[in-house]
Amino acid sequence: MSHSEMPAMEEGDAANPGSTATDPPSSLTAARLLILGVFVVGAAAIGIGSALRNQATTADDRKRVAGTAVAGDVRTAGRFEVTAKLVELPGDFLPNDGLYNYAFVLKYELLEVHRSEGDVESTFYVAHYNPRKTRARVADEFYSDLGGNLMRFRAGDVHRLALELPWDQHYIGPLVDRYHDRAGKRIYWAIWSNSAGAGP
Amino acid sequence: MPRFSRLLNLALALAAVSLAPQQATAADARAVEALRKEVAGKGFLVASIKQKRGDWDLVLMRPDGSEQRKLTDTPDWSEAAPRWSPEGRRLLYRRIKAASVISHDRWGFQGELVMADALARNGRVLGKHTWGCWSPDGKQISTLSLKGIEIIDLETSKVTRRLSRAGYFQQLFWSPDGKWFCGTANVGGELWTIVRMDVVTGKWNVVSRFRNCTPDWAPDSKQVIFSNRPSNQQGYGWTQLWIAPGEGSKRRMIYGEDNRHIYGGGLSPDGRYVLFTRCPKDGGGSERAGAPGGLMRLSDAPIIGGNSPALRKLHPEAHQGPVLELPDLWEPHWTYTDVTAGK
Numbered sequence: 001m002s003h004s005e006m007p008a009m010e011e012g013d014a015a016n017p018g019s020t021a022t023d024p025p026s027s028l029t030a031a032r033l034l035i036l037g038v039f040v041v042g043a044a045a046i047g048i049g050s051a052l053r054n055q056a057t058t059a060d061d062r063k064r065v066a067g068t069a070v071a072g073d074v075r076t077a078g079r080f081e082v083t084a085k086l087v088e089l090p091g092d093f094l095p096n097d098g099l100y101n102y103a104f105v106l107k108y109e110l111l112e113v114h115r116s117e118g119d120v121e122s123t124f125y126v127a128h129y130n131p132r133k134t135r136a137r138v139a140d141e142f143y144s145d146l147g148g149n150l151m152r153f154r155a156g157d158v159h160r161l162a163l164e165l166p167w168d169q170h171y172i173g174p175l176v177d178r179y180h181d182r183a184g185k186r187i188y189w190a191i192w193s194n195s196a197g198a199g200p
Numbered sequence: 201m202p203r204f205s206r207l208l209n210l211a212l213a214l215a216a217v218s219l220a221p222q223q224a225t226a227a228d229a230r231a232v233e234a235l236r237k238e239v240a241g242k243g244f245l246v247a248s249i250k251q252k253r254g255d256w257d258l259v260l261m262r263p264d265g266s267e268q269r270k271l272t273d274t275p276d277w278s279e280a281a282p283r284w285s286p287e288g289r290r291l292l293y294r295r296i297k298a299a300s301v302i303s304h305d306r307w308g309f310q311g312e313l314v315m316a317d318a319l320a321r322n323g324r325v326l327g328k329h330t331w332g333c334w335s336p337d338g339k340q341i342s343t344l345s346l347k348g349i350e351i352i353d354l355e356t357s358k359v360t361r362r363l364s365r366a367g368y369f370q371q372l373f374w375s376p377d378g379k380w381f382c383g384t385a386n387v388g389g390e391l392w393t394i395v396r397m398d399v400v401t402g403k404w405n406v407v408s409r410f411r412n413c414t415p416d417w418a419p420d421s422k423q424v425i426f427s428n429r430p431s432n433q434q435g436y437g438w439t440q441l442w443i444a445p446g447e448g449s450k451r452r453m454i455y456g457e458d459n460r461h462i463y464g465g466g467l468s469p470d471g472r473y474v475l476f477t478r479c480p481k482d483g484g485g486s487e488r489a490g491a492p493g494g495l496m497r498l499s500d501a502p503i504i505g506g507n508s509p510a511l512r513k514l515h516p517e518a519h520q521g522p523v524l525e526l527p528d529l530w531e532p533h534w535t536y537t538d539v540t541a542g543k
């Protein structure tokens with residue numbers, strides 16, 4: 001039930017549902033203060049407990065994400081290993097119906113370089129093979145070294161990527177490049193793609 | 201020809217027309233029979249045909265589909281995409297493990313290239329040699345790979361030249377006059393573009409944009425035949441066979457049919473006839489069991505098969521036929537050489 005569906009409460013209903021007009025005034029005040037105190041202490045206890053629990057959950061999540069971000073071949077594949085934020089999805093992916101295969105260029109914002117042979121630009125572009133597929137299922141007869149634990153591409157998400165450069169020395173096939181008018185850009189080839197955290 | 205044989209051929213032609221989705225008439229049947237007679241003695245076709253046991257074998261036949269005989273019979277291997285050498289005395293094809301599904305557009309990356317005599321005997325595995333294709337003199341082959349376009353001397357197996365592959369990613373074929381390559385490429389953010397490249401300078405131009413593949417040269421080296429799925433259709437659309445001058449000016453449709461995807465386009469050695477396949481599902485049928493082959497005169501183009509009302513509105517000048525039906529096959533190739541002469 002949502003808050004807007006709660007019936008309005010009259011003042012005193014909840015605080016002292018059993019009170020009557022015949023109680024002495026002093027006893028009534030003391031009882032009210034006692035109940036208020038219990039309520040405040042209870043609320044504070046619940047708040048502290050909740051905060052502690054949230055803190056523990058976030059720490060566990062971080063630990064879990066860190067564990068998955070370095071899973072598989074991400075630390076060894078390719079000559080580049082970065083953590084980066086997927087800036088946007090430039091339109092829909094084409095179907096991956098088993099008949100046609102392609103790579104799709106995505107734009108990233110660099111967060112951290114883990115391994116690199118040469119500079120990695122603060123904004124860079126990555127060609128991902130058959131992006132509709134989970135990275136765990138993307139490898140095939142033609143590109144057997146690809147993988148990762150990324151389930152899907154979502155703008156704002158953070159990925160840990162093992163990359164190669166240039167893309168066309170590692171992939172020969174159709175390329176969907178909706179940034180083709182950006183002259184001089186370098187396109188990396190994604191070998192391993194892990195999730196490293198959700199976007200906002 | 202004995203009278204019985206003539207009657208049998210007419211009956212077969214009538215049967216073929218009756219299987220076609222369009223309304224068959226006696227005139228249609230006579231036109232198909234005339235086409236059949238016209239081409240039957242013009243050399244040979246070779247194509248891959250799926251076997252019940254699961255692999256693909258090379259099958260030789262007359263251009264009307266008669267006199268079929270297996271050139272290979274290898275349960276553990278599929279033989280795919282055969283092409284006779286320009287003089288018609290040797291054959292290149294790919295040998296792919298029978299357990300593999302042959303990709304309709306990436307088959308050139310699969311298996312190994314084999315060179316054999318014209319009847320697929322005495323085959324020699326040349327190596328991976330992706331998209332290996334005859335040079336005009338039959339002494340070299342061109343290949344397409346991540347390394348680029350390579351020209352390999354067949355006698356020494358040495359790479360004699362390497363060019364940048366530009367945007368080419370599949371289906372690279374060398375023109376009969378030796379001056380050009382054609383292939384499928386990424387160009388300016390647009391995939392599935394047919395591109396022609398000057399073999400000497402490496403300069404290239406677009407032949408046809410948007411959803412094209414499986415290009416091949418006309419014998420005059422001036423035109424390129426290819427499959428195209430135009431955008432002026434409802435929904436997914438149907439792939440049609442088109443032809444365009446190599447310099448990329450106006451293209452024209454050769455054959456189209458709603459409910460069929462047309463692939464495997466190729467011309468006869470004199471450029472007068474067109475071979476193709478009519479696949480009910482997209483792709484040329486290599487992932488399944490092939491597709492019915494078709495043969496028509498180029499001078500009869502454009503032809504629209506079946507009812508295809510939407511397509512007929514777009515091409516009111518199109519003919520109904522004739523189209524000679526061939527067996528279910530994949531990637532047929534045609535020579536006028538009598539490849540059986542030396543047997």
